[in-house]
Amino acid sequence: MKCTSLIYSSSILLLAGVMMCSMQACLKSSDDTVIKPEPEPSPYISLINTLSLDGALLDSFEYNSRGKLVKFWHYDTTSKSYNRYHEYVYGSSGNVSGYNYFQQEAGSFKLRSRGTSVTAGNKITLYTETFGPDNIFLGKDSSFVLVNGIGQVTMSGTKDTIVTPDPAMGTVKMVSYRNYTYNIQGLQSTTGHFYRSATRWNAPIEEETTVTFAYTDKLNHMYSLVVRDPVMGIYLGNYQYLTAGMLCLSATTAVINNTPGMKITYTYTYDNSDQWKEMAINYPAYASNPAHIARYSATYKRIDIK
Numbered sequence: 001m002k003c004t005s006l007i008y009s010s011s012i013l014l015l016a017g018v019m020m021c022s023m024q025a026c027l028k029s030s031d032d033t034v035i036k037p038e039p040e041p042s043p044y045i046s047l048i049n050t051l052s053l054d055g056a057l058l059d060s061f062e063y064n065s066r067g068k069l070v071k072f073w074h075y076d077t078t079s080k081s082y083n084r085y086h087e088y089v090y091g092s093s094g095n096v097s098g099y100n101y102f103q104q105e106a107g108s109f110k111l112r113s114r115g116t117s118v119t120a121g122n123k124i125t126l127y128t129e130t131f132g133p134d135n136i137f138l139g140k141d142s143s144f145v146l147v148n149g150i151g152q153v154t155m156s157g158t159k160d161t162i163v164t165p166d167p168a169m170g171t172v173k174m175v176s177y178r179n180y181t182y183n184i185q186g187l188q189s190t191t192g193h194f195y196r197s198a199t200r201w202n203a204p205i206e207e208e209t210t211v212t213f214a215y216t217d218k219l220n221h222m223y224s225l226v227v228r229d230p231v232m233g234i235y236l237g238n239y240q241y242l243t244a245g246m247l248c249l250s251a252t253t254a255v256i257n258n259t260p261g262m263k264i265t266y267t268y269t270y271d272n273s274d275q276w277k278e279m280a281i282n283y284p285a286y287a288s289n290p291a292h293i294a295r296y297s298a299t300y301k302r303i304d305i306k
Helices: 002-027 221-225 230-235 237-243
Strands: 044-053 056-063 069-076 081-090 096-105 108-120 123-131 137-147 153-166 170-183 186-196 205-219 247-256 262-270 276-283 292-304
Touching: 044 221, 056 292, 081 230, 096 230, 123 230, 137 230, 153 230, 205 262, 221 237, 230 237
Parallel strands: none
Antiparallel strands: 044 056, 044 292, 056 069, 069 081, 081 096, 096 108, 108 123, 123 137, 137 153, 153 170, 170 186, 186 205, 205 247, 247 262, 262 276, 276 292
8 A cells, every 4th residue: 555655646746746847838938038828729610712513603602700601692604703692681699680682784783682581489481572673672572481499490381271363273272391300410301392283284283302411521611601590591592512511411312202212422522621622413314314413613711710
């Protein structure tokens, strides 16, 4: 026991001596000059700056100092210019509350639509106003989503039957909604339900489409744009290949009315910082569509979070 106690006591004294020497070394140099500690590095995130498809510019992203998307530019290959953009508006919560959409016409950008949102409990109502030439108001539509306690969309659309007049059929009935499930990586699946009664030109249709998501082991920084921000998740709904989860996608599988699924795979080329610089989305042959590959490339911008 004495031997053990001596070893234990010696270890404590040695550790204390090392700590004291380390503290003194941090505070003073050999000539007793006080050395200030190095400042902590600023937190930052690298987000996509420009996005190209098959070698042609597609979109450009602008962010604020908190890494939030503030402008989303869309490139026109005909005019070879960014001729449209979304400008996002944020509320006091730090989440997006709406947007303004501008199109370039006659040399200047004109407001063509405006999105706003109203939150009540777990329901968010989304409003869209549209405008014509000379800022003429054309109309206002609304839709809504349900969210869970951590700001994830659980349902979009409505299970209510929408009835619209039809000169030939009297009325047309429609139901359209989508359910969302999640796992620790992000979006796990979506299941969309769509029904429309017969019209003069079309037979009735009823579809259920389920899409499941699988992921790589590589971090996806673009997920930060939509995490805990359900309205932005809806606004960027056409860009789920960029924002689905905290990891990059490896595959999505779509099943329509229990028919054999269509599996789309994603392959990447990464840069030195482990972010993808090229992404190939591999579409299989399906129905009358041949197999093809969509090749995306991205440049990044470092955002120092303030």
